[in-house]
Amino acid sequence: MLSRVADSMYWMSRYLERAEHTARLIAVKLESMIEQSREDADSSWWRVVAALAAEEVGPRDAFAITQNLAFEPANPSSLLSCLRNARDNARQVREQLSLEVWENLNRLYLKLQPMTMEAIWVHHPARLFREALQDLHTLGGVTYSTLSHGEAWYFLELGRHIERAQLISRLLDLHFGRSATEVVAEAPKYFDWLVLLKFCSAFEPYCKAYTAAIRPEKIAEFLLFDAEFPHSVRFSVERVCAALLHVAPGAPPGRRAAVERLAGRLKASVDFTQIEELMSGSIAPFLGDISRQCEQIHDAVYASYIAYGAETVL
């Protein structure tokens, strides 16, 4: 597969994962506001903003923040920007995608692109984001069932799960790590833990594993180390490793080793670390480390398969 194509597949997938994450956070936040006091509702927006790496906007009301997170073209991580970037990348590799994949993505973008906050804000604004989430899930399913599970598919998997591992560890950092206590003096309340689970569409799966008793360290354990839940860090790391076995089948062993060593190391740390070790204070550096290792894997994939110097292979 062309290196440029691999690059676009990878980024298309990362942007779609980010779009899904953004849509879910906004939807969950808007829905949960209804049950909160106005004060609590407003004060907990900062976590959403920080989780999406958005810049703080001036007036911190729900309308302005949602506008910025969802539709602001100048915000590179807004939902619409993510979809635009995903679509631009998809267009680059149009001939690699099935008609169904392209049409679903294109249709979703064309649906959201002309939306305005004024139009959606009056009645149940969360609904639009739920719909977008639904469309993104459909796109995932269409991709799964219409695209050959070859190298291109594994680059999609790679992008999706590297992005997901980073997004989840960032979200955890905002609840457990240093930034959780640095920014606000208050520790998260019961309701915030509930919302955290919903941010990761983890509420019901968590209950199945640990019953409805909400205990922070169990939440951390579930979202970090559960082997079966698709939005846990460990699950994503496992998928990253699996994808790496299938990409660039003809690459020389030396190049492959450089990538697989890093992925294996990350896998070992999420496979063998126990939550008790972390809860005594080392969770913040651990989360930071996951993020850093994801970046290293990304860099190694580029160095080995995508942006390698031609002179090294001639």
Add this chain to the structure above:
Amino acid sequence: MQHEAALNARAGHSAAAGPGREGPYKNYVLGAAYDEMFAANGTVRAHYAQLDSRLTTLAPEELHRRQQACELSFLHQGITFTVYSDKQATERIIPTDLLPRIVTAAEWGRIEAGLKQRILALNHFLRDIYSDGRVLKDGVIPRSMIYGSRHYRREMRGLQVPHGAYVNVCGTDLVRREDGQFVVLEDNLRVPSGVSYMLANRDVVRRAFPNLFRAMGVRPIEQYPRELLAALRALTPFQHDASIAVLTPGVFNSAYFEHAFLARQMGVELVEGRDLLVNDNVVYARTTSGLKRIDVIYRRIDDDFIDPLAFRDESSLGVPGLFNAYRAGSVVIANALGTGVADDKAIYAYVPRLIRYYLSEEPILDSVETFLCREPKSLSHVLANLDRLVVKAVGESGGYGMLVGPHASKAEREAFAEKLKADPENYIAQPTIQLSTAPTFVDGGVEARHVDLRPFVLHGEETVIVPGALTRVALKRGSLVVNSSQGGGSKDTWVLSN
């Protein structure tokens, strides 16, 4: 014959709803041009009878709904171009018309034979001027027209191309004169585009009129990508093992959709210049597993931009060293470089002579009468008759650099006359042709609009023409300019099997 008589009877019957009368054709105006659907007396031509009965029975809202379905399908597929305004870039679809343009089997037979003859002669001509130059020695064509052309590539001299096929893909523009004859307006021998619209139009229009499509016996065109692939494969000795790529300028090119479409339909790689590199005169693509050798490049980049070392050095679209690899014979490029010299608007005037010279045959398809402004007698004729002629710059395409005399103001004509006098060799003039009109769905009704016809000719080891074409339509009432860059749209073209 009996069959045709029956159709004629039916056609006569539905003439009650003819042009200009109540019904769908209320605003249909028959002008001086040949009309594809109606004879001069307003009766429906036999091969349009079935479409006519469909149009007169369908409710206008239903037609409208089908037109919208076509447009929506184009939008979702991403068959769009981008219009940049003040702040925002908006995407527009290339307008597509719901109503098919219908070509009879007899008409098509003549077109097909004429185009095959023409591409054969043009390929002979290209091989000749890039080797012995027999045609120049024999004085059939003036040397200065070849060596002075900015599309002549000295670098191509003496290079052997497979099967002597310089032009592998050609999109020839035909128009129908007032007398009903198809004539050639222009040969596009460089990187002709539009074939994806031919296929995309078919896809949506067939869905809009499924029963009509089946009943009329329309010949299929879906095999085009397969035929193109076969033509490209024929250019290498590797045949089925050949590694083939479509070379595109990239996602910002207005024909990018087509490049991606063809690559996908042929199952070959779509590459940009930056994906390729040349080492030791071999062309490679950079892949995740390492470098992969490329044998055939179907290039959709102009000569000038294909290799910054050989041609324009500021080009970032091309591949440094590609031309040397090509000369060394390790890669085939289709179309060959330097074909532009033969689709020049001045050479056009000589094509009938070239057909007689190389094939000893009379041209099957007429050309439009052409005045070469380089000849003093023609120049004075052109200057005296600017209000009746179309003047075109020799090296331009896409409707740029031209003057449509009858539609231009006096000031525009005078300004153009100055340009003409300053550089007569750069211009040719032709009488304005009343392009034929075809029924087009406009504002809820059916109106006459001018159309042309661009079939696509493939030439590898042999010549293949898929029975279909891109029909371009000038959507503005009375306009004769069909180019999509200037407000044109397109239509599906139905070639009938009998």
